[in-house]
Amino acid sequence: MLNRSSRGLFVVGLVLLATAGLTGCAEIQKAAEGAARSSGNERLAKTIHGGGTLIGGLLPIGYEEEQTIGQAIALQVVARYGGVYDQPDLTRYVNLVGRSVALTCDRADIEYRFAILNHDSINAFAAPAGYIFVTRGLLKTIKNEAELAAVLGHEIGHVTQKHILDVIQRSKQIAGVAEAGLAYANKNPDAFKNVIDGAVKKLLDEGLDQGKELESDRVGVIFASRVGYDPTAYETFLDRLRTLKGDDRAFFKTHPDFSNRLSTVRSTISEQKLKTTGILLADRFTRSSNGAL
Amino acid sequence: MNHRHAFLAILVFMVTAMTDAAFGETLYVSAKSAQLRSGKTSLDPVVASLKIGETLEVVKRDDRWVQVKTAKGVTGWIYSGNVSESKPAGGDNELAALGKGFRRTEASGVTASAGARGLDKASESYANRVGITQQHRDAVDRMTANKIPDEDIQTFLKAGRLGEYAE
Secondary structure (H helix, E strand, O other): OOOHHHHHHHHHHHHHHHHHOOOOHHHHHHHHHHHHHHOOOHHHHHHHHHHHHHHHHHOOOOHHHHHHHHHHHHHHHHHHOOOEOOOHHHHHHHHHHHHHHHOOOOOOOOOOEEEEEOOOOOOEEEEHHHEEEEEHHHHHHOOOHHHHHHHHHHHHHHHHOOHHHHHHHHHHHHHOOHHHOHHHOOOOHHHHHHHHHHHHHHHHHHOOOHHHHHHHHHHHHHHHHHHOOOOHHHHHHHHHHHHOOOOOHHHHHHOOOHHHHHHHHHHHHHHOOOOOOOOOOHHHHHHHHOOOO | OHHHHHHHHHHHHHHHHHOOEOOOOEEEEOOOEEEEEOOOOOOOOEEEEEEOOOEEEEEEEEOOEEEEEEOOOOEEEEEHHHEEOOOOOOOOOHHHHHHHHHHHHHOOOOOOOOOOOOOOHHHHHHHHHHOOOHHHHHHHHHHHHOOOOHHHHHHHHHHOOOHHHOO
């Protein structure tokens, strides 16, 4: 004889099997929950309901949610960094370089958008779903298009590797807020605000882990090289930034030691056999930024 | 007889190793869109337009170009920067899609289309809570809506002799 709980599980199992081949996860969960309830096992129904929500909270964040998160973080980046620099031609140029690099990156099927922040500091940020920012100060330190392509490649790398989403996912798990799931954004704006505030703090104040920055350096130089830009341009750029150390504390606080970064880039170029093409396009960069910075 | 077979096997192995042929190797289109051309320069006519994720069978490799056969049987050359050995992950991977499925039961209408013009409903609500100015909201709105046609990017690549337009 089966006890009440076992009978409930048996019925739920049958329903799951019958539904699995035909419907999505949410429907399966709903069907199992309904079966448990109609068999009189309210406790089991609640467990299935909670389990589904928990699993949903633990599984990776989907692209729709990523877009919502990316846009909310982008709002904070723009607000904290003095707004967007109103130079349509230069913005279009940065977008053309960035989108050329994104065209053959490892996550080429999503939209990437680039904007210039009206700020003198030297920095760049990537929010989920392809919202990418460079400061006016950073553009001033760049000497050619190949350097810009590598910098944007680094930021695209944060998006392809889902670095911020990983931070959010971990913080959700540590805080045990799987129940609050990001999809509750409209119903539960406080939970959504906490998630975004935490991500913004990590992105703008604390900086990502060294490992994530180095990973972005590695994939960024590969992405730029795929389009044909000379990968050694990134080495030159990082070396130039190293000499500026101390002038911009915010940037150096949120990015790893430059000798680590340089050795990562050098070993990537060598291991991946990236071609030294000599394509720097310094003239096009100067022409496009002339008088605008 | 056995010696003859062994000799033939070694001969076949050597011929295979010495040629550029990479029979049976599969690649995927990794660029958002890509052109398959009749020759290995950007000046050669386009024989097919390919989409991200399409499967290609490698016929031959030559420096920056790969000769491939599409699932529809069209053979041509594609720029090596436009292909990858692994299938592009896409906007959602399988696990993310599964997570979305589980969450959907209580998430109806929560996330609007951030890809469309206008701020997402949740972002707008967030902006209200933290006091983001209208000017900054408009900036992100414009950024979201900003589109550059693929043709413009191709023209840009061509002018810079980048990608498949490299000499």
